[in-house]
Amino acid sequence: MFKYVFGVDLGGTTVKIGLLSTSGEKIEVWEIPTRKEQNGKYILGDIAKSVRSKMDEKNITDSEVMGVGIGAPGPVDAKGVIYKAVNLGWDKFDLEEELHSIIKLPVKAGNDANVAALGEAWKGGGKGYKNMLLVTLGTGVGGGIINEGKILTGATGAGGEIGHIHIEDNEEDTCGCGNRGCFEQYASATGAVTLAKRELVASNEESTLRSENDLTCKIIFDAAKAGDPLAKRVVEKYGYYLGKGLAAVASVINPEAIVLGGGVSKCGEILFDLLKPSYEKYVFHGSKDVKFALAQLGNDAGIFGAARMLVDQE
Amino acid sequence: MFKYVFGVDLGGTTVKIGLLSTSGEKIEVWEIPTRKEQNGKYILGDIAKSVRSKMDEKNITDSEVMGVGIGAPGPVDAKGVIYKAVNLGWDKFDLEEELHSIIKLPVKAGNDANVAALGEAWKGGGKGYKNMLLVTLGTGVGGGIINEGKILTGATGAGGEIGHIHIEDNEEDTCGCGNRGCFEQYASATGAVTLAKRELVASNEESTLRSENDLTCKIIFDAAKAGDPLAKRVVEKYGYYLGKGLAAVASVINPEAIVLGGGVSKCGEILFDLLKPSYEKYVFHGSKDVKFALAQLGNDAGIFGAARMLVDQE
Numbered sequence A, B: 001m002f003k004y005v006f007g008v009d010l011g012g013t014t015v016k017i018g019l020l021s022t023s024g025e026k027i028e029v030w031e032i033p034t035r036k037e038q039n040g041k042y043i044l045g046d047i048a049k050s051v052r053s054k055m056d057e058k059n060i061t062d063s064e065v066m067g068v069g070i071g072a073p074g075p076v077d078a079k080g081v082i083y084k085a086v087n088l089g090w091d092k093f094d095l096e097e098e099l100h101s102i103i104k105l106p107v108k109a110g111n112d113a114n115v116a117a118l119g120e121a122w123k124g125g126g127k128g129y130k131n132m133l134l135v136t137l138g139t140g141v142g143g144g145i146i147n148e149g150k151i152l153t154g155a156t157g158a159g160g161e162i163g164h165i166h167i168e169d170n171e172e173d174t175c176g177c178g179n180r181g182c183f184e185q186y187a188s189a190t191g192a193v194t195l196a197k198r199e200l201v202a203s204n205e206e207s208t209l210r211s212e213n214d215l216t217c218k219i220i221f222d223a224a225k226a227g228d229p230l231a232k233r234v235v236e237k238y239g240y241y242l243g244k245g246l247a248a249v250a251s252v253i254n255p256e257a258i259v260l261g262g263g264v265s266k267c268g269e270i271l272f273d274l275l276k277p278s279y280e281k282y283v284f285h286g287s288k289d290v291k292f293a294l295a296q297l298g299n300d301a302g303i304f305g306a307a308r309m310l311v312d313q314e
Helices: A043-057 A095-102 A113-122 A189-202 A217-223 A228-251 A263-267 A270-282 A298-311 B042-059 B095-103 B112-123 B191-203 B219-225 B229-251 B263-265 B268-283 B298-311
Strands: A002-011 A016-021 A024-032 A065-072 A107-111 A132-137 A140-148 A257-261 A292-295 B004-010 B012-019 B024-032 B065-072 B106-113 B132-137 B141-147 B257-261 B291-294
Touching: A002 A043, A002 A113, A016 A043, A016 A298, A024 A043, A024 A140, A024 A298, A043 B012, A043 B191, A065 A095, A065 A113, A065 A298, A065 B106, A095 A107, A107 A113, A107 A298, A107 B042, A107 B191, A113 A140, A113 A298, A113 B042, A132 A189, A132 A217, A132 A228, A132 A263, A140 A228, A189 A217, A189 A228, A189 A263, A189 B004, A189 B191, A217 A228, A217 A263, A228 A270, A257 A263, A257 B132, A263 A270, A263 A292, A270 A292, B004 B112, B004 B298, B012 B042, B024 B042, B024 B298, B042 B065, B042 B095, B065 B095, B065 B298, B095 B106, B106 B112, B106 B298, B112 B132, B112 B141, B112 B257, B112 B298, B132 B229, B132 B263, B141 B229, B191 B219, B191 B229, B219 B263, B229 B268, B257 B263
Parallel strands: A002 A065, A065 A107, A132 A257, A257 A292, B004 B065, B065 B106, B132 B257, B257 B291
Antiparallel strands: A002 A016, A016 A024, A132 A140, B004 B012, B012 B024, B132 B141
16 A cells, blocks of 8 residues: 655756655655766766655655655656756656666656646645646746646647747847747736836836846836836737737636746736636637636645655556 | 447538448448537437448447447537536536446547648647647637647637637737737638638739639638739738647647648648748747648548547557
8 A cells, every 4th residue: 555655846946855755745855966077977876766765764665665766857758758957968868668677666657847737736736637738937938838637748748838929919139038929928927127228218207116127027027016107018018919928828728727836927817817808818718717816835845746646646 | 349439520510430440441431410409409319320230240349349439519628527618508417427338438528620630640630740730720710739749728728719719919909809819810721711801802913813713721721822012912911820829829839730621721831831930930940840731531530530439548
């Protein structure tokens, strides 16, 4: 009878490892450094050693462990092959098979953003929804799609990578990807700052934002909440683009819920009010009644989702 | 041991029923009229009777039949509940349960466009691909998404309903849905005719299209193939929009293959050449290497896909 499952969130600096019960209670979470030297050849060995020593410490036997799930920063296909992880120095290889051969426990691997979505669907803002979209609004825009309780991986692990869908025809600036008018150019934290800077140069209107040397998304939203008219227009534009992009995604996959995570989501439920007008304008009517929610697990989403990939296999 | 499976394609005028082997060989296909009187109350009974009499005729026993799959013209959720089928006079009810109670065989139900996608993935243009998008280019634009070999149904059966994703900001005409700039306004057969009419009024340039009283998509494509410069520009614009819309969908779901069906797909592989420049321009790089193919099953896609929903359950 399985009692435990491990969830591993592999990042560019640290590896976060969680020991969970198979029903999803967090028993212990710890971190080890991500050793990137020699193209990251030590990373999986370090993880295996750390998991094994935790099992020794807690007198956990192999037969009690359902397995080890791992979310990695790169595209991972449905068979657990990772295509590349620039941050770690990894090229394409069978991540599931490789980690399994070292750790001698069942392994499931996924892309970190997709795995985080699965975590939020299991124990976070998307709890109770089998069809869910997690959108991570940070420096860029990431995403993960949960379809009937499982990650929509896609052909090469790029399922749910929605940051570069085209949402605006009349854009003159170029996105980091080389295109113009990508979702991420507006709906990321960086995008909010860009929108504010544009508004500031477009007029001489007074605004508390003018005195800021280092504009951030939080400063803009705080100014809007405090009643600054220019900042209010900026967050309305931000909401317009966020809603427009989410409408495109929702029209394709028809989710029950859309969960907002990442730094911008700390602005709270005001985001829903801001995005809804354009969401409802642009979405296919069959997907109009979606539930909006905020992510709840923060940095723990990865370990929950990674563990969930195993529990799913029951 | 199951030998047979029935696939039912329920349309507004006729019901097409297929008797297939469980490995997907077509044994017999026949049609019965769709009796729409009294809000379609006779439809399921007629289907059950027709299936049962075919079983009698062929001496097929219940234990040899894997079940009956049905594709219906309306949104059907993952549990087999249909939300509405305007063409049939149906309101929301549990289609799977209802048909099962009459036919006394296992039943699976799905939306007709999604079911057709499953058929093409099983035995048609998407054969061999577990992650596939079928796009039906007809009077409107329909679609179905296959994820890991199964239909992506979505929360309320609107998964893959991609005709009304917004793809053009600078549109002045209103779509049937009330929005402006929907995929269907350009990429449907109707859309191709609209694009041609716009091109014809924009100049006095000579074109064989001017002598046509009743422009159709086929006439436009034939004129383009015959070298008419104006018609060539029209089909290039058509391809531009088709590629742009498909790029949006593919960036969300990362399919292995995109299969084009419906009337416009009869124009053939020239469509791929027309759509690829804008597809590759707008798509997220992780989904650039998709395979394009033409649908192969025509009107049989529905019965194959309906049957496949059962075979899937093995």
